[in-house]
Amino acid sequence: MKIILSPDPLLREVCAPIDPDDASVEHLARQMVSLMYKNNGVGLAGPQVGVLKRIVVIDVAPDDEDGARTHAQVLINPHITWHSDETAVVSEACLSIPGCSFDVRRYVSVSAECTNERGEKVVYEKAEGLLAHCLQHEFDHLEGKTIFENLDPISRIDALRVYREALARGAKPGDVGDG
Ligand SMILES: [Zn+2]
Numbered sequence: 001m002k003i004i005l006s007p008d009p010l011l012r013e014v015c016a017p018i019d020p021d022d023a024s025v026e027h028l029a030r031q032m033v034s035l036m037y038k039n040n041g042v043g044l045a046g047p048q049v050g051v052l053k054r055i056v057v058i059d060v061a062p063d064d065e066d067g068a069r070t071h072a073q074v075l076i077n078p079h080i081t082w083h084s085d086e087t088a089v090v091s092e093a094c095l096s097i098p099g100c101s102f103d104v105r106r107y108v109s110v111s112a113e114c115t116n117e118r119g120e121k122v123v124y125e126k127a128e129g130l131l132a133h134c135l136q137h138e139f140d141h142l143e144g145k146t147i148f149e150n151l152d153p154i155s156r157i158d159a160l161r162v163y164r165e166a167l168a169r170g171a172k173p174g175d176v177g178d179g
Contacts, residue, residue, distance in 0.1 A: 092133065
């Protein structure tokens with residue numbers, strides 16, 4: 001399993017729901033979490049590893065005292081159930097767009113529902129901050145949208161140029177760049 005980079009067409013596909021009885025999900029989730037950690041990411045969505053299914057893994061918790069990351073959460077078939085009226089511009093990076101970070105507009109707070117890898121229902125009630133941004137970013141991936149699709153046309157042209165330059169410099173997943 002490896003991280004797929006923009007502009008791979010797999011990143012533009014709308015993902016299919018996961019069958020609750022799909023026994024392969026737990027293994028897939030474990031692989032995705034370890035790949036996310038290996039690349040210092042806070043989130044990873046199915047399409048980013050070539051799996052066009054509605055699965056996301058996130059870990060937005062601070063590192064443990066010994067530097068370990070142990071708070072991964074698996075979101076199966078997630079959807080936003082509520083969002084704030086208020087939006088804010090935040091700087092985001094993406095493992096599929098290495099070497100870059102871009103300003104995107106996000107809801108300040110969102111609620112979401114999903115199941116976890118054990119089929120249990122999970123509710124995110126009025127999430128804020130990094131968690132809120134991360135949920136919106138990862139859910140976008142399930143709809144075939146990356147950061148680039150969240151930019152206005154002029155900013156997008158700029159961002160694509162910055163990204164081409166980052167790739168030419170040899171940027172790898174986990175490099176976040178300086179904007
Ligand atoms: Zn991403």
